[in-house]
Amino acid sequence: QQQVKQSPQSLIVQKGGISIINCAYENTAFDYFPWYQQFPGKGPALLIAIRPDVSEKKEGRFTISFNKSAKQFSLHIMDSQPGDSATYFCAASKGSTLGRLYFGRGTQLTVWP
Amino acid sequence: GAVVSQHPSWVICKSGTSVKIECRSLDFQATTMFWYRQFPKQSLMLMATSNEGSKATYEQGVEKDKFLINHASLTLSTLTVTSAHPEDSSFYICSARDSWGDTDTQYFGPGTRLTVL
Numbered sequence: 001q002q003q004v005k006q007s008p009q010s011l012i013v014q015k016g017g018i019s020i021i022n023c024a025y026e027n028t029a030f031d032y033f034p035w036y037q038q039f040p041g042k043g044p045a046l047l048i049a050i051r052p053d054v055s056e057k058k059e060g061r062f063t064i065s066f067n068k069s070a071k072q073f074s075l076h077i078m079d080s081q082p083g084d085s086a087t088y089f090c091a092a093s094k095g096s097t098l099g100r101l102y103f104g105r106g107t108q109l110t111v112w113p
Numbered sequence: 114g115a116v117v118s119q120h121p122s123w124v125i126c127k128s129g130t131s132v133k134i135e136c137r138s139l140d141f142q143a144t145t146m147f148w149y150r151q152f153p154k155q156s157l158m159l160m161a162t163s164n165e166g167s168k169a170t171y172e173q174g175v176e177k178d179k180f181l182i183n184h185a186s187l188t189l190s191t192l193t194v195t196s197a198h199p200e201d202s203s204f205y206i207c208s209a210r211d212s213w214g215d216t217d218t219q220y221f222g223p224g225t226r227l228t229v230l
Contacts, residue, residue, distance in 0.1 A: 032217070043119075043206045043221040044157070089156060099145060099210040099219055103156045 003027060004092050006104025014112050019077040021107045023090035026071065030092040034101070035064065035075050038087045047088070048075070080111045115141045117209050119222035126197055127230055134192045134225045136207030142187035143209035147219070148180075151204045163190045197229045 006023045013019045023033075031052055036044035050057045050064040050073065057064045063076040077084055087108050091101040116139040126132050136146055144165050149157040161182050163169040169182035179201075181193040190209075194201055206224040211217070 034219070036221070041204075041224070041226070043117075043208075043224045046218060046220065049218070093219075095217070099212065099217065100147070100159065100162060101208075101219060105156045106154075108154075 002105070003102040004090060004104045006090050006107060008107060009105065010108045010110070012110045012112065013080045015080065015082060017080050017111075019080045019084065019109055019111070020074060021088055021090070021109070022072065022074045023092075023104050024070075024072045025092050025102075027092070027094070028071070029094040030102075031095055032093040033064070033066065033073050034091050034093075035062075036089045036091065038089065038106075044089060077109075080109075082111050082113050085109055085111050115139075115209075115211050115218070115220045117207065117220045117222040119207055119225050121225060122223060123226040123228075125228045125230065128198055129196055131193055131195045132197055132227060134194075134205055134207075134227075136190045136192070136209070136222050138188045138209040138211070138220070141209070141211045141213065143190075143211060144187065145210040145212075146184055146190040147208045147210070148182060148190075148192050149206045149208065151206060151224075153204075157206065160192075194227065197227070199229045202227055202229045 034049035035047045037047045038044040061078045066073045087106045089106045090104040118137045120135045146163045148160045160175045161169045161171045163184040171177045184190040208219045208221045
C-alpha cells in the first residue's frame with residue numbers, strides 16, 4: 001500500500017516556467033514532509049522539508065505548500081532551469097518510527113532550454 | 114549539510130561471492146541508519162533499519178541471511194550481500210539520521226552500483 005501518492009510521474013517544463021509536483025498522504029500521524037532531488041546514478045539529496053505547523057516554506061526558488069486538512073503537499077520550482085532536470089521524490093515520516101521515510105514514486109522533471 | 118559517504122561507489126562481482134558495502138556519516142553521529150534498494154526509474158525501497166549496537170530490523174520480504182547489516186558504531190554501518198546472484202544487481206543507497214540537538218533530518222549517501230555477473 002502506497003502511503004504517499006505522488007503525481008505526475010513525469011513533467012516537462014520550459015526554462016523559466018514553474019514546475020509543480022503534488023503529493024498526498026492518508027496517515028495523519030505523519031509530521032515531517034521532505035522533498036528529495038536525485039540525479040541519475042546519485043543518491044537523493046534533501047531539497048526542502050516542512051512540518052505541519054506551517055502552510056508554506058520557501059528556500060530560494062523552491063517552495064513547499066502544505067494543506068493539512070486536505071492531507072496534501074506540493075513542491076513548486078520557480079524559474080525552472082535545465083539544471084533542475086532530475087527525479088524528485090516526496091516523502092513523509094512520523095517521529096515515533098525513528099525517522100523511517102515513506103516515499104512517493106517519484107517525478108521525472110525535464111526542463112527544456 | 115551533513116555528509117554521508119558510501120564505499121565502494123560501484124562493484125562488479127561473480128555469482129556466489131559476497132560483497133560488503135560501507136556507509137559512513139562523516140560529520141555527525143547517526144544512531145539510526147537505513148538501507149535502500151533502487152531499481153531503474155523506480156522509487157527507493159527500504160530494506161532495513163539499523164540502530165547502533167543492536168540487530169537490524171528488516172522489511173517484509175527482505176532476506177536477513179542474505180543481506181547482513183552491521184551497525185558497529187555511531188558513524189558506520191555495513192551491508193553485506195552474501196552469495197550474490199544476478200538478481201541482486203541493483204543500486205544500493207544508505208541514509209543516516211541526524212537527530213541531535215534541534216535537527217532531525219535524514220541524509221543519503223551517493224549510492225553503490227552492484228553488478229553480479
